[in-house]
Amino acid sequence: MNKNVHLGTAIGFFLFAAVIMVQSLELQFYTNLGPGPGFFPFILSSIFAVLSLVWFMQSMRDTSSETKRRFLPDRAALLRIGVVIVAVSCAALVMDLIGYQLAMFIFLFVLIKFLGKQKYLVTTIVSLAGSVGIFHLFGKVLSLLLPTSTLPFLAVLGL
């Protein structure tokens, strides 16, 4: 499975380079004074494309034992990784909507309790500190305002 992932990624890289190459053709290649905005992107993406092909060939010929190893960890691990990624993304997406304090509290609580499997007391204390505590610390001491909610009923609560 490992080998296939390598090959797939090599192809992915190649396509990525191809897209950049095409995009950079829309930019001016050379100006009267020297390389234009499209010059380096074009050349670099061409080099990248070539290197991807070389890597592809190398991976094809690679018969070492490492390539037999499983690439992705087991189901449980995948779930954990997925949850982390989803959690961070969601926190970012809703932060402007429901405000930093609420978003961060939910984020911390869910992760610490359900992934980290810590006790309720510890979870709650840390979640509060990281959301409300940090909000006021940054706001009062550092004059750095973390987002507040755009929903009126939450904004009124100071969230």
Add this chain to the structure above:
Amino acid sequence: MNFNKSNRFVMTMTLAALTVLCINPLSAQTAWPKKGSSVQLWIGYAAGSGTDAGARLMAAGLEKELGVTIVPMNKPGASSQIMYTALAGAKGDGYVFGTINFPSAIISYIDPDRKAVYTKKNFSLLALHIIDPGIIAVLPDSPYKTLGDLIAAAKANPKTVTITTSGIQSDEHFALLQLEEMTGAKFAFVHFSTGAASAMAPFMGGKIDAYTGNVADVLAQHKAGQVRILGVMDSERTRFYPDVPTFEEQGFKLYNSANRGFAVPAGTPKAIVNKLSAAMKKVMDSPEHQKLVEDMGLTLRYLSPEQYSKFWDEYADNVKRLLPLSKE
């Protein structure tokens, strides 16, 4: 219609209610700002930048003047375009205003490549606060003793006299394009998009013939006698370099400066605009504020909303004309 007692009562009440509703927005205006409320000041550049410093000084002054908390918030990115976009879409209730720098503000919506979603119509201008007139300088041992020498050389040998700017389409770039237009000279621009300060070292190392910047940029070097300032692009001499003649005095009607002011979203009631602008003027008249701004080498210049708007339009005409040239 039946004008019996109950109907009359209803009609009177309705009329009264409507009247109150009409008056309310007016009274909200005259009651602005509510005591104890906070007003946000959006700053389009990062903390520590020149614009940020000047804006925070104004915020401090306004707090005393208006009796409210002013909360400065930095919203940097894309030379303030991100902040302008947000400001254009914000509520015009007098509780948010933002910094405006031009030429960058004007360029951001005139230049089609920048794909701005706003124009001047989306803003109500409050006041001009600080200007920093442009200057051109050379090293003390340079063969160019006057502005005329420099321009003559650039005319005689086009594209051989190198001169710095603080980036493509910066205010220096536009000033020089105007100068070229006026005199037929042709300079070799060297753009330092990371700012005028990054142009200073190569210039002082003798790698570039001349330096374009603003008055505040060369305070230290002038004091140490390390530069020769050829001219100031303003209608009057600057108090920081009283011996330096203006461009106008030397026969070149060129006026250019970095301009920093403030604006609110369009649709903010006129009463609030005027009140805020008057408060700003008071701050600018106070001695403490003047001293702090002067220490930074900057010049205060107040323009009322109408004057500021006129100034903006004049500048915009210049930009429209020179924009294609700046893209060569």
Add this chain to the structure above:
Amino acid sequence: MNAFSNLMMGFSVALAPANLLLAFLGSAIGTLIGVLPGIGPSAGAALLIPLTFTMEPTGAIIMLTALFYGTQYGGTITSVLLNVPGEAASAITCLDGHAMAKQGRAGTALSLAAIGSFMGGLFATLCLVVAAIPLTKMALQFGPVESFALLTVGLSLMMGLAGKSIIKALMMGVLGLLLAMVGLDPVRGMPRFTFDRLELMDGIGFIPIIMGIFGLAEVLSNAEDGFGTMKLAKMSSLFPTKQDLKDSVGPIARGSLIGTGLGLIPGMTGSAASFLSYIAEKKASRTPEKFGTGMVQGVVGPETANNAHANGALIPLFTLGIPSSPTVAVIMGAFMMHGLIPGPFLFQEHPDIAWGVIASFVIGNLMLLILNLPLIGIWVKILKIPYGLLFAIILAFMIIGSYSVNNSVFEIGIMVVFGIVSYFLRKMDFPMAPLVLTLILGPQMERSLRQSLEISQGSFAIFIETPLSAVLFAIAAVILIAPAFKSLRKGKNSISGEST
């Protein structure tokens, strides 16, 4: 010598109790700011400037400059303990520093970093006292042409970061250069690869990228094995062994030179200094392949260079009134707001202030050392927090940090994207260091190239005609070709029967 008698006067000013306290406060707050994500030294300094209005000038400047080089050290703490760079220049310390932490040697890493930082700062200050003018004259030789040549040398050293696979290192290097192209281009000033997103007009944020590559990828990698297991070895002594100290001498010497040298040249950032120091240590080492597994030199060198750079960057400010970076510009602003204009005139008009501030650099750096060494015991306890709790804190840390770069959630998204991509790439043995190096050097290279061609009006000959540039290009060529010669000779030797 005149300089030293002035310095003595400066010390008498700097040792006044009020100024000592301010130096202490500055270093302490600076360290804290370095630890806190997202708030860089310039933002921190800018926010504190209003507080300094009521102080007299010497004290205010002392506090602000102490804050400035204090932040360099704070960033190290999070890099070593959490693999999260608290500050751009501390990113490379994540590689060997965090590896050392995993081996139970976090205390050693932090104390060596503190010692190295002190020595680096001291060296740079010494340069300021003794040789400020000649050094500045040397630095002024680096215009756009010479800067481009120097950056090319730096780029050619990228091969020194390659691990087992040159192809993979090259790919990452090229990818870094491509990523560096996003934003307004230096030729036309037009948006390039921004997909109409305003947030990308200034380029992809560097801090969110490195938070993703180092911090998030590490958390994801740890998540693989579950959150209960403690992945750290038992903590050994907090302080370095004799061998560690012996091993640090070379890196400190090299780091001081590299850091101070690059600090003098505008356009060369602290990140460039720490990275190049890392590469230099790898080249100077007898066991380069061990770098990344917890080599002391990989921590001490960059940290020394980092602090030397911060202090060295102040030299052009004092000699010419030129701020070589936005952060130094803030300090310059602080000078001006108190009615002082930095430059040679300052030494004539206010010698007590000028020399007092310089003497305070020595004291401030010493304070950083005294302040931080005992605290290491406390910082290191952070590692004892169960990972099930710590990982969430780290994530929160990074979310706040990415957000505060531009007060926008877009940067959090960048961090997530780069975290995921880097997690997968790491599994395929792609080295991240070359990517970060080219990301740092790339933008300035394209700018310097363009500026050089604007000066020469299109002629590439300027790179050969300028002596310093020609020499640097020759060095770059040698660096690139030398390994090829080496392997040719190896081949020859084995053909002739000699054992290699």
